[in-house]
Every structure is written in structure tokens, then in C-alpha cells.
Amino acid sequence: MSERTLKEIMSQRLAKRESLLNEGVNPYPYKFDRSHLITAALEDFDQLAEKTEISFAGRLMSRRVMGKASFANIMDGSGRIQLFISREEIGVEAYTLFKGLDLGDFIGVSGKLMTTRTGEKTLKVASLTLLSKNIRPLPNVKEKDGQTFDGFEDKEQRYRKRYLDLIVNPEVKETFVKRAAIYRSIRKFFDGSDYLEVETPILQPLYGGASARPFMTHHNALNMPLYLRIADELYLKRLIIGGFEKVYEFSRNFRNEGMDRTHNPEFTAIEWYEAYVDYHYLMDQVESLFKHLCADLGQSTFSFKGHEIDLTQEFQRAPMAELVAEHVGIDLATANEKELLTVCRKHKVDVDTNANYGQLLDELFDALVQPHLIEPTFVTEYPKAISPLAKHLRDSDGTFVERFELFIAGSEFANAFSELNDPVDQRARLEAQAALREAGDDEAQVVDEDFLQAMEYGMPPTGGVGMGLDRLIMLLTDNPSIRDVLLFPQMRPESKG
């Protein structure tokens, strides 16, 4: 739409590019030696001002021309600074070049720092070089005293053209800088506990470790189907079997499912496994990971979804059935499926009438309890029916397993178990999943014969945790949508309708 007017602006700029080339000026030179980042020079202003010749490189963001002298602002990766350019100072030729610049051009400038009459720290430009010619106009944003005017606000365009969002809405950068800091902190936590960071296949002949539909692809040379991983769990367990006793991986996972505020088709999780520990150990460990993160970020209370949450407090722990029982006022430990169904109906929880005890309990929990778990809470003892990779709860009848999930502000943040390591039991559980698949559940897990064989060689008692990092970053940066913590969220192609 409105291509014509955009084309006019662009053809003007293309013409400038041409005439520069004709004058023998390369509008795209190869390098520029800058002496300072903008913010570094501003911090060191008193040392540098009036004395030292310094240089910056950056993008021209605004301009105020007043005849033979001008002010402009450039932005580099660190920040912005005002430039003062006078014809007297830089000469007629350079001043003409400056007046021919467009917003969005990259330039290199050198000169001395000064303070303007109104007290703004400014570079008095002595020389100026074009570093890259802009030919497509940037969204035009005005700024004053930290307030922005006429911003670039269309969320769709911001997600589709994230590079523009980053240029024009600098606060967006902070989320991604913080994301990197969180990764660094997590790495430090595990590296410091003698964990080994590993990389396992993203392209897998069979997918597993979670209940989800996969993306499928095809390898030409092998002429075989391959799946993009939905989780790295089964490979990390192979490594535990192989004798690496503590492993972790930042795992980009792919799930062929719906998209919404909290789901992107590709997302990042961290999973870690440690030999000879159980889920009680893991709860303590997860709590200390959060404390470690808070210390590194220098913050203990986080605002998220309108709640103020202290992540350094002791996390609550409670079995799933108890939490549901508290809510419905019925002792569920002795309830049968029929009674649970009645409870579901009473609380208007929509369920499949063929659902088993575990699925019903899970439904009740999701509908009635989870939204109210605001303070950090480990929900423990999940039904075996929905946990095919977890060990039976010790000293019990086998209805429940040693598993926990961590909830904060009504959302799930971690999922962990005392990992099942009995190969006979594991085979039976996966075969039960396969039966569910036969019955039409296309998210049920598949039997991975190689994984079962690996376990038959012997797997030590092991604890393992999976934690969704995108959601963690949403929590720690107070962003309500996963799209705000992904640089390039998945979008439908733009179409002309």
C-alpha cells in the first residue's frame, strides 16, 4: 500500500547514493576507527571536555539545521549524543555533505566535547564521514525529556520488523540484554556445581521426553524422516547412563501446536540431570537457583502480572491431591473415578468421560488450583497416569509419582522428577503411552527402543528438571507475552488479503 509515496522518498535517497558514487565518495566505506562509545565518553565528560579529540560512530536520528550551523543526534550501541556542526568549523564541502544526509544514515564524527548554552553535553564536530547511506525511511520518532512522541507502536510491525523496534524503542533492548544476563547466570550456577554443558540432537529419528506433536522433516541422503526435538530429556538420560553424572543443556525445542501469549512453536528450555539425587534434592536446588539468579540480577522482588513476588523466600511445597482436596472440600486420596467425575461436573470442569483418575485430578488442579498459586509453590506427587518418565512415590501404592512442578503467579515454571530408572517399568509405561496413541491421542509418547536399551544397561538413581526459559524471562522482565522476550517471534506471513 502507498508504495508510490514511499518510492518517491526512496528514489530521492537512491539518487543521493548515485551522485555520491559519481563524485567518488563511497557511501559504504569499510571501517571507521572510533575512540569512544557514546555513553563512555559522556561518563568521562569532565576528563575529556574541550581537551581531547574523540570520535564516535552511529546512526543519525534527528537534526536541527539553522543556516550555517546545525545540531543533530546520533545513536550508537551504547546511547545517544548531540552533535554541533558549524560550517565555519568543518568547511563548506563537509557542511554540504552533512545537509545532504538523511535520518537513518550512519556517520563517523570526530571533534571535542563541549557544553551548550542550555547545558547539554555535545560533540563539536570537526570532521564527518558517511559510513552507510540509508535509502528507506525509518519510523519517525520524536523525543523530549525521556518522553517519546509519535512512536513506532504497531505491535504487529514491531514483531515483524524487530530491527526497527530495536532502533526506535531502545527499552526493547533491555529485555534482551537481561535475557543474556539470565543465561550467563544460569550457566555460572551449573558450571560452578561441576555440571557439564552438552549439546544433543535437534534432529531426532524419534521424538520424546514430552507430550506434544512434533515438526517432521526428511533427510535426503539417508532417505528417512527426522523430527525436530520436542525435548532433550531422553538424550540427557543416555548421557547419565554413559557416566556423565551431571549434565545440562539449553535446548531449543519445537512443538507443532497452537500459538498464543505463552506459546511459540520454537522455544527454549533448560534441562538438567544429576545422578544419585531425588526430587527432594531438586526442590532445594531449584530454590537456590532462583536465589542465585536474584543475586546476580541484584533484585529479589519481581513484579509480574500485577503481583509482587519475592523469589528469595522459601517456596511452599504441597501435594497436588491435597491442594485440590482443599479446594473442593473432599478427601481425594480415597475417591474413585466416578466420584472425581462428579466433582468435575460440580465445579464445571469440562472433562472427557473416559478420563482416568490421574487425568481427572490433573484437570481439577489446572482449573481450580493453579490460577491461585501466586507465591512460588512446588506442587508435588503427580498422578502416574500423566507421568510416564517418573518414579513411583516411595512407600506407596503406585498411584502417584515423585514429581513436582513449580508454579509462580499462576504459571508453571519447572517440571521435575525422580527419574524412572527401572527398564522393565519404563518399557511398560511407554507401551501404555503407545496404546494411548493407538487410541487416537496424538500427543502420547512413542516407544524409543534405543532409549529403553540404554536403560537396560543400567541407569543410576537420577533427578532431572526442565525449566522453560522464555517464561522465566517473561517473569523476570515483567513481559506478559512470549513475543516480547523472543527477538523474532513466529508470525503468519503478511498477505494482501
Next chain:
RNA sequence: GCACCGCUAGCUCAACUGGCAGAGCAGUUGACUCUUAAUCAAUUGGUUCGGGGUUCGAGUCCCUGGCGGUGUACCA
């Protein structure tokens, strides 16, 4: 999936009950040596998301499709 809201110039927005599609910024031309949402003067720029319909006349009303946002459901 369902509901609601949105889509008009490069950007931000306006246009009453259906009556000539507008403004600011950006762009272009000119003036201006301490401005800072610079200012002043002039000026260019439109497939109003696509398609169909009603009407003398549609940005506006109706149908249909697209994309996005929010909520909700399903799903981990």
C-alpha cells in the same frame, strides 16, 4: 476454536447521522550560527488491508476473506 477490538500518507492519528480523504512529524524548496518534539514560509505525497454488495454517493452501512491485538477455551 469462539468473542471483542483494530487495520486511513514513511511514522502517529483525525474525518459528525453515508456527502469534496485531512493534520502533525518525516520528505522536498527557501530563510536562519547554541538548537533540542527547533522555528518560519511554501510544497509533494492516498488501491482508506483485499474482494463483493446496498446507495445518486461508502473510510463510514451489509456480506466475505486476510493480518494483528486482547480475553476465553483447548493444549503442555
